[in-house]
Amino acid sequence: MTRREIVERAITFKNPPRIPMKFDVVGVNDCYDVWTRDPTGWTWEFEGQAIDEWGCVWQRTGVRNTGQVVGHPLRDVECLKNYRWPDPDAPARYRDLAGQLAGATDRFVMFCFGHGIFERLHMLCGMTETMLGFYDHPEQIHQIIECILDHHLRVFRRCAQIADGRMHAAAMADDWGMQDKAFISVSLFREFFRPRYQRWFDEIKAAGMHPWMHSCGRINEILEELIDCGLEVVNCQQPNVVGIEEISRRYRGRICFETIVDTQSTLVRGTFDEIRVEARRLVEAWSTPEGGFIASDYNDAEAIGSTAERRRIMFEAFAETGKYPGYADILARTVDAPAGHSYSRQAIEEPSD
Template identity: 30%
Template sequence: MNARERVLAVLNREKPDRVPVDIWLVPELVEQFKKELNVEDELDIYRKLDVDKIVWLGIPYKGVILKDPNEHQEINHWGVKFEAVQANQGVEYGEVSFNPLKGLETLEELDAYPWPSPDDFDYVTAAAEAKELAKEFVTLGPWVSLFEVYCQMRGLEDALMDTVMNPEFLHKALDYIADSQGEMVRRFLEAAEGAIDLVFLSDDMGSQTSLLMSPDSFDEFLFPRMKKWCDMIHSYGARVLFHTDGASEPIIPRLIEAGVDVLNPIQHVCTGMDCKSIKAKYGDKIIFHGGVENQKILPFGTAEEVAQETKMCLEELGPQGYLPCSCHFAQAGTPIANVMALIETVQNFSL
């Protein structure tokens, strides 16, 4: 089996020739692996290592972004500004520095806001890339979100307060966010003609110990819109991968009911996310992706400890219905030997 066939076998609940292994790498690690393997193309990393990479898809944005030319901050199509923050030597992350909906109070102000149009994306270029990549790999994308986008636009504190104090405002904003992205995804699926295997939905609902919003709030604000997206995505023959970090177990039944096919990342060190328990409760209803602990073991442990952690995930989350990967992107500074320990442990695991 090749990488595509192996991952599809798991998604179809069939038995692959071996358990597939995916890896998520931040750009700094991608560059390290390129040098280590003497390759120039990121995809050649995965080819050379026989990694069953689920490749990410995006859609080029061709709309006009209004920006003060005197500012050096980046701005996205939602009007959210970012600034580069130095994490450690040679490593930068983009942090939100301006929330365009912060301070708005009325529904009329939301109506007047310049929401991004689905017309402003290059579906032809994106579909051509998807069709080429799908010859070899399972494809994933684009990234879409409901509350995560709203938090960036509104600010986390105000966004959470709106679930209780300003629900009408939140509903209105989420309608704009859902309609814009939903139509964008639909047009991409239409143009790609079956070359998109998974659409990436991301809404971090959990902290280390609990949900960020109540299950009732999830049901009111997110579930109906998410289900509408899932139904549309399924109508094109694609599946849904949903990302939520943290202690998210209380909403997993609702994610399944909404139509989520793959759950990422199973952060098992968080409250309620024990691998054995999650597998026993939901393993016959949803595919798991991720699992390998990425706060301590992968970046700071030994290669042997990473191998032990990976083997535990394979035994408790899999081996069937499981796509091993790190819990999130392997971060800058993570030893290449540790990433290799993850990869090789999965590749050598006996089904």
């Protein structure tokens, strides 16, 4: 069975032989990301300040991260009438997509939009102005959201055409949660966002792909809406914020979880044993015997104050619980066992289809 088929079975609850893994720290990844380019040349590796194709001004901060948007071209909604939207058909956007696709081998290919609807909205307008705009300028906010969605859909259609069946999911990032609740009420979500997500997810599915979303924070109520819209995979990196037991009770078996030991707490400050316990508990609580679980990594350990060794311990626990074949040998090849720790030598054979 190919890696693509294993991921596909996990998403569709069709009895994968093991839990799919996304762990670059040990060179194991059943998925393969492809991206388009910003036609202006903006990249995540910018120095100091940089402007992306949307006119958003990015700035590096005093801590390790991807930067912060400090300049918002639509902070004043009066600027909307003269705003120049990015060109979804710009040839530079797709220049190396075919080359990226050629490197996928047997993996599950994810087309990554990057920022979704909500994140691009508040990057354009500013967070405060976005929140006020839902009440003070709803027509303009609706217009901006529609234009963002139209851009994303046109980019998606072009990528799907180039891929010609070689992309299997379309992934986006919209961080909907704070520490204790979502940024907006469910009623506002239904008014401004639910119809747009419905259209987006419907189009992704019509192309034979799976809608996939990263969303941080306590998204417990919003997740119900997203599932109803057709979201099939949610990437959740803060399981202790949403509550492992609550999410299990409400959503287990209804959506596939791509998840990780909590990046705000356990993966940063927990003992090795606490990391193991949480990884195993996540598999028990959020997966089903039929699937619905993908174990994931956090690639920039330094940004969250964690270490590569903690990520390897997490991989070991997920792999052991999720029946990943030969995981001990993988660990032995990538790192020497730390003092006081001996990786299990058990090797589980990959089931044949």
